[in-house]
Amino acid sequence: xxxxxxxxxxxxxxxxxxxxxxxxxxxxxxxxxxxxxxxxxxxxxxxxxxxxxxxxxxxxxxxxxxxxxxxxxxxxxxxxxxxxxxxxxxxxxxxxxxxxxxxxxxxxxxxx
Amino acid sequence: xxxxxxxxxxxxxxxxxxxxxxxxxxxxxxxxxxxxxxxxxxxxxxxxxxxxxxxxxxxxxxxxxxxxxxxxxxxxxxxxxxxxxxxxxxxxxxxxxxxxxxxxxxxxxxxxxx
Numbered sequence: 001x002x003x004x005x006x007x008x009x010x011x012x013x014x015x016x017x018x019x020x021x022x023x024x025x026x027x028x029x030x031x032x033x034x035x036x037x038x039x040x041x042x043x044x045x046x047x048x049x050x051x052x053x054x055x056x057x058x059x060x061x062x063x064x065x066x067x068x069x070x071x072x073x074x075x076x077x078x079x080x081x082x083x084x085x086x087x088x089x090x091x092x093x094x095x096x097x098x099x100x101x102x103x104x105x106x107x108x109x110x111x112x
Numbered sequence: 113x114x115x116x117x118x119x120x121x122x123x124x125x126x127x128x129x130x131x132x133x134x135x136x137x138x139x140x141x142x143x144x145x146x147x148x149x150x151x152x153x154x155x156x157x158x159x160x161x162x163x164x165x166x167x168x169x170x171x172x173x174x175x176x177x178x179x180x181x182x183x184x185x186x187x188x189x190x191x192x193x194x195x196x197x198x199x200x201x202x203x204x205x206x207x208x209x210x211x212x213x214x215x216x217x218x219x220x221x222x223x224x225x226x
Contacts, residue, residue: 004154033215042202043155043217088154092213097143097162098206099170100215102154 002027004091006103013079014111021106023072023089031092032072033100034063036085043088046074079110113138116218118203124224125193133188133221135203143206144186145215146170146178148199155202161186193225 003026013019023032031050035043047056049065049072056063060083062075072089086107090100119134137144142163147155157170161180175197177189186205190197203218 031213040222042219045214045216048214090154097145097160097168098213099145099157099160100155102156104152104154 002029002091002093002101004089004101004103006087006089006106008106009104010107010109012109012111013076015080016078018078019076021074021076021087021089021108023074023103025070025072025089025091025101027070027093028067029091029093030067032065033090033092034072034074035088035090037088037105038085046087076108079108081110081112084108084110115139116203116205116216118201118218118221120221121219122222124226125190127193127195127225129193130189130191131193131223133190133201133203133223135186135188135218136184137186137203137205137216137218138184139205139207139216140183141205141207141216142183144180145204145206146176146186146188147202147204148172149202149220150199158188158201190223195225197223198225199223 005024034046047063052067054065060077065072086105088105090102116137145160146158149155159178161167167178201221204215206215
């Protein structure tokens with residue numbers, strides 16, 4: 001059974017600081033997704049990573065994928081308050097119509 | 113495009129009642145999914161459909177049923193609601209091309225069973 005583990009599960013950081021969220025998964029997959037969820041809201045797609053070594057950046061967020069290590073990272077640069085949200089990684093598997101298996105999420109709080 | 117829409121947004125049910133959560137997408141996606149999200153957790157797959165007339169169970173299907181009579185609609189039926197079904201329910205649909213695929217999520221239905 002595929003397991004997806006995120007750490008940390010809770011992250012409190014000061015504005016202007018950098019930090020990284022880690023996503024480990026237990027079986028082979030060539031597709032990894034990062035989503036953002038604001039309280040009481042749906043999931044917003046941030047990145048889709050399709051191959052080993054893939055790196056994508058949007059604003060202060062940068063995601064990377066190492067399929068050999070089964071590891072993805074979400075790096076936050078110079079955090080701002082507006083980045084406060086819960087971040088999920090999800091891995092696609094062939095079963096169940098190519099479903100997504102989600103990590104538990106990382107709650108990010110950026111303090112001004 | 114409205115994307116993926118869900119109704120209702122909120123609902124409170126008594127134990128043993130039944131209800132249908134509605135999901136509609138206007139993007140002509142073949143694949144559709146129902147997930148539930150329990151507090152502080154990621155999403156778990158309840159049911160999915162690969163096209164009109166075809167549905168199958170996901171990881172946590174007990175207590176639920178689905179149907180897919182059209183490409184656009186994928187309703188989720190709860191029979192004999194139980195407190196364990198208190199959760200937020202998300203419908204999603206999927207687009208696929210040679211570059212891979214994206215799942216698009218609806219706004220969610222927050223269900224409380226008391």
